[in-house]
Amino acid sequence: xxxxxCISPVPDTTAKIAFTDNNTQFATSGVTMIINPYDEWYALVxxxxxxxxxxxxxxxxxxxxxxxxxxxxxxxxxxxxxxAFRIDSDSNDPSHTASEIAAFAQxxxxxxxxTGKESIDYNNGIVxxxxxxxxxxxxxxxxxxxxxxxxxATVSREIEGGEEVDExxxxxxxxxxxxxxxARIPNMRGIMAARTKPLKVVPASGAASLSEIVHxxxxxxxxxxxxxxxxxxxxLVQALHSxxxxx
Amino acid sequence: MSVIVFAEHSDGxxxxxxxxxxxxxxxxxxxxxxxTTAVVLGPMPEAQLNELGKYGAAKVLHLADERLDHFAxxxxxxxxxxxxxxxxxxxxxxxxxxxxxxxxxxxAARLKAGLVAGAVALPDLSQGFVVRKGVFAGKAFADVxxxxxxxxxxxTPNTFPxxxxxxxxAIESLSxxxxxxxxxxxxxxxxxxxxxxxxxxxxxxVSGGRGMKGPENWGILEDLAAALGASxxxxxxxADSHWRPHHEHVGQTGGTIRPNLYIAVGISGAIQHLAxxxxxxxxxxxxxxxxxxxxxxxxxxxxxxxxTVVPKLTEAVKKFKAS
Ligand SMILES: Cc1cc2nc3c(=O)[nH]c(=O)nc-3n(C[C@H](O)[C@H](O)[C@H](O)COP(=O)(O)OP(=O)(O)OC[C@H]3O[C@@H](n4cnc5c(N)ncnc54)[C@H](O)[C@@H]3O)c2cc1C
Ligand SMILES: Nc1ncnc2c1ncn2[C@@H]1O[C@H](COP(=O)(O)O)[C@@H](O)[C@H]1O
Numbered sequence: 129x130x131x132x133x134c135i136s137p138v139p140d141t142t143a144k145i146a147f148t149d150n151n152t153q154f155a156t157s158g159v160t161m162i163i164n165p166y167d168e169w170y171a172l173v174x175x176x177x178x179x180x181x182x183x184x185x186x187x188x189x190x191x192x193x194x195x196x197x198x199x200x201x202x203x204x205x206x207x208x209x210x211x212a213f214r215i216d217s218d219s220n221d222p223s224h225t226a227s228e229i230a231a232f233a234q235x236x237x238x239x240x241x242x243t244g245k246e247s248i249d250y251n252n253g254i255v256x257x258x259x260x261x262x263x264x265x266x267x268x269x270x271x272x273x274x275x276x277x278x279x280x281a282t283v284s285r286e287i288e289g290g291e292e293v294d295e296x297x298x299x300x301x302x303x304x305x306x307x308x309x310x311a312r313i314p315n316m317r318g319i320m321a322a323r324t325k326p327l328k329v330v331p332a333s334g335a336a337s338l339s340e341i342v343h344x345x346x347x348x349x350x351x352x353x354x355x356x357x358x359x360x361x362x363x364l365v366q367a368l369h370s371x372x373x374x375x
Numbered sequence: 376m377s378v379i380v381f382a383e384h385s386d387g388x389x390x391x392x393x394x395x396x397x398x399x400x401x402x403x404x405x406x407x408x409x410x411t412t413a414v415v416l417g418p419m420p421e422a423q424l425n426e427l428g429k430y431g432a433a434k435v436l437h438l439a440d441e442r443l444d445h446f447a448x449x450x451x452x453x454x455x456x457x458x459x460x461x462x463x464x465x466x467x468x469x470x471x472x473x474x475x476x477x478x479x480x481x482x483a484a485r486l487k488a489g490l491v492a493g494a495v496a497l498p499d500l501s502q503g504f505v506v507r508k509g510v511f512a513g514k515a516f517a518d519v520x521x522x523x524x525x526x527x528x529x530x531t532p533n534t535f536p537x538x539x540x541x542x543x544x545a546i547e548s549l550s551x552x553x554x555x556x557x558x559x560x561x562x563x564x565x566x567x568x569x570x571x572x573x574x575x576x577x578x579x580x581v582s583g584g585r586g587m588k589g590p591e592n593w594g595i596l597e598d599l600a601a602a603l604g605a606s607x608x609x610x611x612x613x614a615d616s617h618w619r620p621h622h623e624h625v626g627q628t629g630g631t632i633r634p635n636l637y638i639a640v641g642i643s644g645a646i647q648h649l650a651x652x653x654x655x656x657x658x659x660x661x662x663x664x665x666x667x668x669x670x671x672x673x674x675x676x677x678x679x680x681x682x683t684v685v686p687k688l689t690e691a692v693k694k695f696k697a698s
Contacts, residue, residue: 141627142646144469145514165628182493204428223489223523226480227656233524244549248627248650250517253490254529257480266450266560282563286473287446288385288575290567290621306621338489342505353660353670358679361691364659367675370655374636375577375603 129184129276132173132238133209134256135191136164137200138249147344150368154344156248166244170304171309174274175242176208177309183276184240186210188233192225194218198327203324204243208259212325216334220250220341226258227335239298245270245305252367253303260301268282270296272307278286377412377434380468381478382427382453384419391576392470392532394430394539399472399530400468401431401610402497407466412436414458414549416451417444421546428542434547436461442558446474450557452481457551459486464525471529472575479529488525495534512627512650531654532576533633574623579605580634582652583613583627586641586662586681588617595685596640602692608632608652610642626651640681644669661685 139145139159146155160187163172173374178184188214192198215228231243241260246253250274253269260267272291273284283294283302314322356364370373380400382393401411412435415424417439424435436458455478459467468483469475471493484492495516496507504518506528510517574580574678577588581600584591593607600607607623614624625632637655641662642648649672652658660673662678670676677684 133484136609137510141512141650145511147515185378221486221489222492223483224534226484248512251508251512252490253476253633254480254483254490254492258484261452261481261484267477267481268560269480287565287567289573290447290565291568292562293564294560294562337489338523339519339521341517342520344510345507345516345518347516348516350672350674353673353676355676355678358677358684358687361677361684361688362694364675364677365691365695366686368636368657368659371517372636372674374657375692375695 129177129241130186130236130238131186131240131242132183132188132190132236133167133172133175133177134243135167135172135189135201135204136240136244136309137161137191137193138164138199138247141248145346150343151344153236156284161200163200164244166246166248167304168204168207170306170308171206171242171310172192172242174304179208180275183349188213188238190215190220190229192217192228196347201327203323204274205320205325206318207312208318210325212327213330214327215330219337221337221339222250222252222255223258223338224335226255227262228332229255230262231333231335232330234275235261239300241265241301243301243303247302247372256301256303263301264297265299265301267301268296269303271302271304274302274308278312306348377410377462377464378407378466378468378669379455379462379464380411380413380432381455381470381475382413382415383470383474384415384417384423387419387423390539391396392472393426394537395532396468396470396530397430397432399497399535400466403466403468406429406497406500410434412458412464413544414438414455416454417441424546425543428544429539431540431542432439432539432544435544435546437546437598438549445562447558448481450486450553451478453553453557454483454551455482455547458549459525467525467527469529469580470529470691472530475529479527483527485630486525486527487523488527489523490527490529491519491521492529494528494530498528505556510624512631513654522634531633533635540583573627574606574608574630574632577605577606578635578653578679579630579637580608580632581605581638581640582608582642583619583640584610584611584642587613587614587618592618592682594688599638599689599692602689602696605636605638610648622696639669640685642669643667644672648688
């Protein structure tokens with residue numbers, strides 16, 4: 129039972145969002161990069177739990193990115209995992225990312241590929257589904273629980289206004305979110321061990337980028353809050369009706 | 376050639392966001408000299424299918440196979456790909472929600488189509504095919520240029536108001552040959568939280584934070600929500616302390632919502648909370664601390680104690696509704 133966990137480096141949630149080059153590039157200076165929280169807390173930790181339970185034999189990590197991504201993948205290795213792979217390519221097109229990961233996974237017979245529910249920078253939530261289609265595998269998105277019994281996975285997933293329990297056979301691609309596992313903090317032993325774990329650079333397969341970001345824009349700044357006193361609730365309701373037009 | 380749109384329904388009723396997607400697809404069809412074909416999966420009465428004409432669908436391709444009633448993602452993707460091939464579609468539209476994204480990802484990968492997930496505007500066709508989407512949890516927008524021949528867009532729900540018109544679509548049945556693999560993910564149980572509109576679809580939301588002090592005080596928020604016809608949400612510590620169920624938790628680790636009105640009561644406005652709600656059209660903050668960061672992100676605010684302000688606001692809403 130081999131598991132592949134997809135790790136996406138993203139700007140820290142509290143990072144200031146700014147753009148350069150005439151609003152065509154995200155300004156990375158002074159921005160701390162982190163492991164995409166969904167990949168770390170849910171996908172990776174659940175994979176590690178399955179290994180600790182003796183169900184998985186190997187946990188591999190993969191990221192599509194340039195050399196700057198390596199400190200992030202080392203951080204992920206400090207939590208656990210046996211080997212990491214960096215596919216040497218840079219694109220913010222999800223089709224490109226998915227094609228590169230699928231091409232990498234193709235020959236390696238992973239039984240389970242775990243992604244986060246979405247990357248907190250581009251908020252797509254689609255790379256996992258694309259990988260599944262390209263590998264002709266089953267896919268369950270937005271999963272909150274995963275149990276394995278031989279070749280069968282039992283998965284809970286979010287649906288509109290509730291939850292569904294699914295059963296699917298492996299190989300399976302799963303996008304993971306809250307509920308799947310509890311966040312862990314890397315310990316000193318893990319950090320030391322990560323330094324010597326293999327991190328291999330894999331050449332990109334040359335998948336096409338089907339989309340490109342041509343321009344960024346910040347939303348118009350709020351013009352400032354209009355304050356009412358608690359005795360002006362009628363005025364607030366009027367403003368919501370005639371000014372904001374929301375009631 | 377037509378624009379294909381996937382129109383999801385539940386229990387025989389189209390979701391509002393599906394109608395919005397049909398209307399959006401029609402906007403693209405008009406701009407590209409094409410027509411809208413909606414794909415409907417699972418049994419649905421003809422009278423209901425006609426409803427899609429009001430939002431611009433010229434044709435409805437209906438696959439009444441009841442195995443599709445309950446969400447089989449692979450089969451659904453296969454059906455939509457068949458429809459796209461049949462119609463020689465160059466643009467496909469989905470809703471940017473749980474189901475829509477799962478299907479759109481498979482369809483886009485199969486058709487080698489570029490995908491914009493989370494669109495908030497119609498495509499700009501002046502320099503290629505450029506679609507604006509939200510990025511960084513609503514903190515910015517990105518204009519994404521699609522360079523592939525076939526293009527897939529997942530529309531963020533509640534971006535455009537519905538404007539129903541007249542129109543009756545041609546209804547045709549869609550036939551697709553499935554194999555076992557298409558149904559190889561099997562649902563064994565569903566637990567729906569009954570009652571109010573799902574949070575992601577709600578136009579009006581009343582949300583409470585740690586400032587509410589405890590679950591016993593939620594009655595005043597429930598009354599306000601009832602007076603407005605709003606759904607309830609909460610901050611993460613509220614759900615973590617089991618004051619409220621987890622599906623009501625919004626923010627970076629919870630749901631992302633874009634209602635027309637978000638009323639935040641006793642919530643400080645931490646960046647991780649804002650990440651889930653700052654796409655709301657209008658934000659009202661009620662907080663006893665004038666320095667609470669949420670006021671910076673708000674349109675309207677009241678500095679005061681929730682326990683007295685909220686009941687007053689509820690009365691004002693009731694008075695307004697009755698007038
Ligand atoms: C990685 C990460 C992810 C996170 N994800 C989320 C997320 O998804 N969603 C989320 O919400 N949080 C999230 N958080 C937590 C977030 O940082 C805040 O801690 C949280 O949002 C605070 O919740 P709160 O505003 O309800 O509570 P507090 O910060 O304690 O604020 C309570 C507010 O109530 C006000 N108040 C107190 N009494 C009254 C009264 N009587 N009347 C009126 N106002 C009153 C206070 O002035 C204060 O502003 C995350 C944190 C991290 C680190
Ligand atoms: N560059 C990348 N390298 C590896 N995995 C990625 C990359 N981008 C996205 N993913 C994975 O795909 C998931 C969904 O990303 P997205 O569809 O971009 O929101 C993330 O949570 C990651 O697990």
